[in-house]
Amino acid sequence: MKLYSKYTRYLVAVDCIIFGYDILEKEIKLLLIKRSFDPGKGKWSLAGGFVDENESLDDAASRILRKLTGLESVYMKQSYAYGETNRDPGDRVISVSYFALIAIRDINRELTQQNEAHWRSIARLPDLIFDHSAMVKKALTDLQGQVKIRPVGFELLPEKLTLVQLQALYEAIYQREIDKRNFRKKILSMGILEKLDEKEKETSKKGAYYYKFDKDKYDKLKQSGFYFNLDVN
Amino acid sequence: MKLYSKYTRYLVAVDCIIFGYDILEKEIKLLLIKRSFDPGKGKWSLAGGFVDENESLDDAASRILRKLTGLESVYMKQSYAYGETNRDPGDRVISVSYFALIAIRDINRELTQQNEAHWRSIARLPDLIFDHSAMVKKALTDLQGQVKIRPVGFELLPEKLTLVQLQALYEAIYQREIDKRNFRKKILSMGILEKLDEKEKETSKKGAYYYKFDKDKYDKLKQSGFYFNLDVN
DNA sequence: AATTTAAATGTAAGGTTTACACTTAAAATT
């Protein structure tokens, strides 16, 4: 079945920009790896790997994420294909980047330790190998675009969340402040949050009510023409 | 320099979704090819090709477009990387799609004829090989997103254009009608169109004034924080 | 001179976005 024999073949990799949110420090973090092999041994890099024969690009991205975090069925999205001839000095490698959104507390810490993976704030990232810094920059722009038009920010938070936490998350993603009353008005007016009879009491005396993202309601609204939009000031 | 010797290599292709606008029929068209080789010989396909050793993905896309149309320095943008294991029955091929915007009258007709390329309206596309129909669908969504936030619609029109033509283009891209007065108000209020002292007289007795996209002005505005936005009703 | 055709134009109502400051709940302190 090899019909295109005269053409050159290349290594194809997938690199994962794994976003987490640190609810205490109010910072978006990336899961980065101290590289254990050359080229770039000892340097910081994204989690990546070569595509196997029996898997699609999406499958490869899921496998890489699972191996590092233990997580299955996480929100993932392809970001961009990088194909400069010299982007990896080891060989010609075409790399497709994916970004993933995960709740930091869900990950398997044994696995991350084993792989020398560490959470680093996007506000002060180390230099990354190859074109990985460009991949991160692009993925962050993608993320900003996504959280505006889809309720994917919830992927980065625990199931029970306060509006204070949700706003802080958006502020961390956009890296600017948001007006509290306007933010609440907008998100609540969508009718996709369920208010719980329980308060988060760690961070204040008064306590903040927990809410839960109501996926069923969101799906129904979407079907009837509703578009999530959090255009935030 | 081959440091990753144990991994499988794959063919990497680029497929181009070449959008043109038929100003008379008021339709977005795609430049499609009757495939001259197997698999899929005789079927319709996008213009595509394998990535050469000495070229990036972007370079490959430019080369493919140039070979088919004779055009250089055309608006092109990566759309998506397709990597299902069985997407091409001939072999495992990872394909990165690009979309291009060109003014139909600019192309070299000899080249397109030679390559069995034909313009087909997106409103009634034939079946395409492999996953090319999915590529088109995604690229059209990308295009709709782009023309809303960037002045790239002009790439599909002659340098001198009327507001009637520009509106018809947007209607063709969005596949719905737009209010004339609101459309004009919005596009003119951006201050990026220069009104010429000349009328287009083919399509009406009164004639419609020609305008020209003023790239310098747009670049200056953009630098001072302006964002193109044609949110059209 | 009258008719035909498509281009060009303005406004008011409705809706959304923005800016902004005080009250409340509950724990901690006196």
Add this chain to the structure above:
DNA sequence: AATTTTAAGTGTAAACCTTACATTTAAATT
């Protein structure tokens, strides 16, 4: 028990943007 402290929670008015909508104008044709 009263007071203080801290962060959560709340509403409104002005400015701005979006939408809906119908008549006039220019020029060719009859």
